[in-house]
Amino acid sequence: MPGLRNTLRELRAQRSMTQQELADAIGVTRQTVIAIELDKYSPSLETAFRIAQVFGVPLEQVFQYEWKRK
Amino acid sequence: MGNLSYQERTLWGSLVVELVVYLPYFFFHHQNSVAKVAGMIFAIIVLQIILQSIIAAVTRHRITDERDKLIQLKGYRAGYITLVTLMVVGLGMLWMHTHANAGEFQIHHLNMGLHFLSVFFGMAVISDIVKTLAQIVAYRRGF
Numbered sequence: 001m002p003g004l005r006n007t008l009r010e011l012r013a014q015r016s017m018t019q020q021e022l023a024d025a026i027g028v029t030r031q032t033v034i035a036i037e038l039d040k041y042s043p044s045l046e047t048a049f050r051i052a053q054v055f056g057v058p059l060e061q062v063f064q065y066e067w068k069r070k
Numbered sequence: 071m072g073n074l075s076y077q078e079r080t081l082w083g084s085l086v087v088e089l090v091v092y093l094p095y096f097f098f099h100h101q102n103s104v105a106k107v108a109g110m111i112f113a114i115i116v117l118q119i120i121l122q123s124i125i126a127a128v129t130r131h132r133i134t135d136e137r138d139k140l141i142q143l144k145g146y147r148a149g150y151i152t153l154v155t156l157m158v159v160g161l162g163m164l165w166m167h168t169h170a171n172a173g174e175f176q177i178h179h180l181n182m183g184l185h186f187l188s189v190f191f192g193m194a195v196i197s198d199i200v201k202t203l204a205q206i207v208a209y210r211r212g213f
Contacts, residue, residue, distance in 0.1 A: 028135040031075040031209075035137065040212025044136050 005064045008037045011055045026050040076129045077138045078209045083121040085202045087114060092195050104184060107191050141208045149201030156193040 012022055019037075023030045026047060035041035036051075043051070052059045074082070091113050095106075126132060 027133075028137065029075045029077075029131060029133060031073070031078070032135050032137045035212055038212070041137055047136060 003066050003068055004042050005039065005066070006036060006062055007064075008033070008051065008062065011057065011062065015055070022051075022054065025054045075138070075209075076125070076132045077134060077141075078206070079125045079129060080122055081202055081205050081209070083125050084118065085199070085206065087117045087121055088195070088199050088202065091117065092199070096192070104187065107187055110191075141205050141213070144208050144213065145201040145205035148204035149197045152200040153193055153197040156196060160189060160193065 008022075012019070019033045020030045023033045026033075027050070028043075028047065032041065032043075036043055048059060048063055052062045055062065091110060095110055
């Protein structure tokens with residue numbers, strides 16, 4: 001997903017959290033967590049906020065977006 | 071299969087059933103009949119129920135999330151575009167065929183219903199396969 005980056009893997013590793021544990025915490029499948037980590041899927045705003053809440057960090061620390069004007 | 075979500079497994083199951091039942095129908099049948107078409111639909115339903123029950127039984131996490139719903143919509147969009155395209159192409163071919171034969175439509179009126187049933191069934195089948203494939207591609211490649 002060009003422009004959108006995330007630190008999901010790093011945040012998860014810091015807390016020794018598995019993909020399945022994170023998936024259960026935010027109410028998605030493990031495959032969706034994998035897709036987000038690989039930048040293959042941009043989650044909804046609601047899910048993005050849920051992820052940030054689970055890690056206890058601001059949204060900007062989880063997701064970074066670089067807007068590239070054409 | 072271990073790394074696939076429940077929804078993705080059901081899609082692969084659907085694709086297998088569609089190809090196993092439809093491919094022989096398209097390539098090996100010559101004499102069409104209403105009974106054959108009805109038999110195909112019945113076979114599809116029965117095989118889908120069996121296969122989907124097996125997939126549900128062997129899958130621990132059977133949840134559907136926002137990504138699954140988006141991919142489902144993408145698949146239906148691809149299927150709908152395919153169906154409309156096939157209908158336009160089909161109508162165009164029918165129009166050309168009619169004009170090429172000086173306004174005489176060659177299909178005997180008794181077989182007309184069966185021919186149209188076959189054509190519409192074929193269109194629905196192709197659209198369904200495209201829908202399933204589009205969903206599988208979306209799961210694999212991301213979007």
